[in-house]
Amino acid sequence: MRLLKLVPDNTNIGFLKWRHVAMAISMISIIASIALVATRGLNLGVDFVGGQMMRVTFSQPVNLDALRGTVDAAVKGEANIQQFGSARDVSIRTSLPEGGEDAANQAAERLKAAILKAHPDAVFGSVDTVSGKVSGELFETGAWSMFFAMLAISIYIWFRFEWQFGLGALFALFHDVALTFGLFALTQMEFNLNIVAALLTIIGYSLNDTIVIYDRIRENLRKYRKMELVPLLDLSINETLARTVMTSLTIIITLVVLLLLGPEVIFGFTAAMLFGIFVGTYSSMYMSAPLLVWTKVGSDSFVAKAGGQVAGAERTLKNETMPR
Known part of the structure; x- marks a missing residue:
């Protein structure tokens, strides 16, 4: 051979x-x-800028402006929303609330609930949390x-x-x-x-x-x-x-x-x-x-x-x- x-x-x-x-x-x-x-x-992730990063997948392409309104109503401070991979995949980056890990977890749950209310088809991926010092x-x-x-x-x-x-x-x-x-x-x-x-x-x-x-x-x-x-x-x-x-x-x-x-x-x-x-x-x-x-x-x-x-x-x- x-x-x-x-x-x-x-x-x-x-x-x-x-x-x-x-x-x-x-x-x-x-x-x-x-x-x-x-x-x-560069679109720096939470590893470098600190904050909370949530990845969400929808069954169909989502309107980012409408999603931004939902996110702004659920969390305090400015949120960064971007598509990645496809038009159905969205990353949502928010600043960390004061109060430590418990406050961060509560903020993530509030955000999930708000998104599910507006988009019941949403599927949540990983949620990353990194402090500003780290x-x-x-x-x-x-x-x-x-x-x-x-x-x-x-x-x-x-x-x-x-x-x-x-x-x-x-x-x-x-x-x-x-x-x-x-x-x-x-x-x-x-x-x-x-x-x-x-x-x-x-x-x-x-x-x-x-x-x-x-x-x-x-x-x-x-x-x-x-x-x-x-x-x-x-x-x-x-x-x-x-x-x-x-x-x-x-x-x-x-x-x-x-x-x-x-x-x-x-x-x-x-x-x-x-x-x-x-x-x-x-x-x-x-x-x-x-x-x-x-x-x-x-x-x-x-x-x-x-x-x-x-x-x-x-x-x-x-x-x-x-x-x-």
Whole structure:
């Protein structure tokens, strides 16, 4: 039985010839994402802003203005009502009442009763309650976790390879995170701790894909000493393409199934992961590798270093094997 090969052994795609177009598209996308976050903002969940979040599903699309009137009559303060997933699914976010947990539970029951009175077909999902102090700590912790993850990754790659590789990996990670933020600012999907977990997972996946390509580039720099850098980068990407396609495809299939059939509570996480896997694979090929060309990576420095190590190893072996 022959093994299935999605990528033939003799594949020779010229990825780097599109590097200028890809970089222009990426820069425009990054700027657009930052502008979206700055203008539209993120739909922060109760994990980050505090309050009470209730998810309600109706048998048919509901009029948000009428629902807002029902909610305003039942609770004190301003309520944030948004559709998510479909026109029948609604999230209702309200501020926490004074009086602690008992007051919050009573407010939730009053709101449920008011909605059921106006919409007997309503089905209530989870009700999340987070205090303002806890939400502030969660937001700060989530931001620092992403920052230190990217910093540690860059330092590791810097010492593992060269500074140009660390810079390329850092830019690719920034590209992936920025575009994911832009997706959530554009769609106004809820941004909560699950999305922070998705971002950290995306960072890890993108880094893993980038390191696999970087490791093959370093091997080829030592193996093909006279080859130009651009053809060498294309060769390295093509040699790792089968692994990249198989890994990305299996993950994407799983995420698509979860997106269509999975529970609503992980819809945002799944959407972020699906988008992040796509842009992470793209950035490994079109961001991290082309930056090696623009940062003047050459085979001479790597070959000289590797050659010195090989020569030293050969001298040591020769000295050890010589008769005394």
